[in-house]
Amino acid sequence: MSIVLTCSNLNKKYGQSYALRNLDLQLEENVIYGLLGRNGAGKTTLLNVIAGGILPNDGTIEVRGKKLGRGELPKDFCYMREKNKSFGGARIIEVLQIAASFHPNWDWTFAHELLKSFQLDPQKKIRQLSRGMESLVGNLIGLASRAPLTLYDEPVLGLDVLMRERFYKALLEDYAHYPRTILLSTHLIDEIAPVAEKVYILEAGSLLLHDEIEQIHMKAHLIRGNSEAVASLTAGKRVLHTESYGRGTLAAIYDKLDDRDRQRAREMDISIENLTLQKLFSYLIGGGH
Numbered sequence: 001m002s003i004v005l006t007c008s009n010l011n012k013k014y015g016q017s018y019a020l021r022n023l024d025l026q027l028e029e030n031v032i033y034g035l036l037g038r039n040g041a042g043k044t045t046l047l048n049v050i051a052g053g054i055l056p057n058d059g060t061i062e063v064r065g066k067k068l069g070r071g072e073l074p075k076d077f078c079y080m081r082e083k084n085k086s087f088g089g090a091r092i093i094e095v096l097q098i099a100a101s102f103h104p105n106w107d108w109t110f111a112h113e114l115l116k117s118f119q120l121d122p123q124k125k126i127r128q129l130s131r132g133m134e135s136l137v138g139n140l141i142g143l144a145s146r147a148p149l150t151l152y153d154e155p156v157l158g159l160d161v162l163m164r165e166r167f168y169k170a171l172l173e174d175y176a177h178y179p180r181t182i183l184l185s186t187h188l189i190d191e192i193a194p195v196a197e198k199v200y201i202l203e204a205g206s207l208l209l210h211d212e213i214e215q216i217h218m219k220a221h222l223i224r225g226n227s228e229a230v231a232s233l234t235a236g237k238r239v240l241h242t243e244s245y246g247r248g249t250l251a252a253i254y255d256k257l258d259d260r261d262r263q264r265a266r267e268m269d270i271s272i273e274n275l276t277l278q279k280l281f282s283y284l285i286g287g288g289h
């Protein structure tokens with residue numbers, strides 16, 4: 001396992017409030033990550049601190065084991081911001097030409113395929129584009145640049161369902177042939193579950209959870225039954241949330257359940273459901289509501 005990027009103890013304050021607090025994050029080579037969090041959780045700030053030149057108050061960033069100096073940006077990376085106000089007067093094709101000059105792995109054949117698939121007219125000016133089309137231009141650049149480290153901030157913002165599906169499909173197909181490290185920040189949590197291999201969940205600038213999607217499928221459960229029975233089954237496990245109803249309790253847990261746990265659950269008439277990533281997220285940050 002080779003580490004591409006390590007952020008250690010990052011802190012970023014705006015006035016008295018922390019946009020990032022003691023944040024640690026590590027990205028491995030050739031993995032797709034989801035960066036999840038509510039509005040204001042700190043996702044954009046984190047991406048800007050890594051790649052957008054915002055200086056943290058504390059903490060270090062290492063790229064392939066080499067610490068970045070203050071204000072230094074990673075090499076060989078592509079960062080597609082949520083908002084890109086520059087280039088308004090330029091045509092799409094001109095923006096692609098600029099991007100191509102920055103990225104040594106740029107693939108023009110792929111870029112033209114994506115223009116067609118995303119239904120973008122290369123002669124259109126950036127300021128004539130809808131919100132979704134603008135996102136698609138950014139997504140195209142992120143894909144065709146094939147940078148070893150690609151960071152996307154809300155890439156599907158403003159996209160309709162068809163275009164979201166086309167983007168995810170293009171990403172996964174291209175990643176299968178050209179593996180690299182990709183981090184996608186998003187609100188659309190269940191959509192990212194089939195795309196990402198690992199996720200980081202932020203809340204109020206801190207890391208709430210990070211794990212492999214596969215592990216999340218194995219560990220995120222909702223348990224329902226008699227209160228004493230639920231308390232006994234969940235003892236020693238990571239309980240995210242509990243709620244009482246009549247004589248029963250509902251508990252969201254984040255832990256593996258082995259055969260013995262499941263046998264006990266059957267004996268005690270406890271039901272066990274798997275939680276979707278979206279539901280896990282809701283229980284982590286707000287008790288499921």
Ligand SMILES: Nc1ncnc2c1ncn2[C@@H]1O[C@H](COP(=O)(O)OP(=O)(O)OP(=O)(O)O)[C@@H](O)[C@H]1O
Pocket residue numbers: 014018019037038039040041042043044045046
């Ligand atoms: N330039 C700024 N000045 C002051 N506060 C800021 C600034 N940029 C961000 N913040 C604050 O930092 C916190 C994190 O914001 P950030 O944009 O990183 O969140 P986010 O997770 O990307 O949110 P969203 O999903 O809504 O884009 C918020 O409380 C925000 O108000």
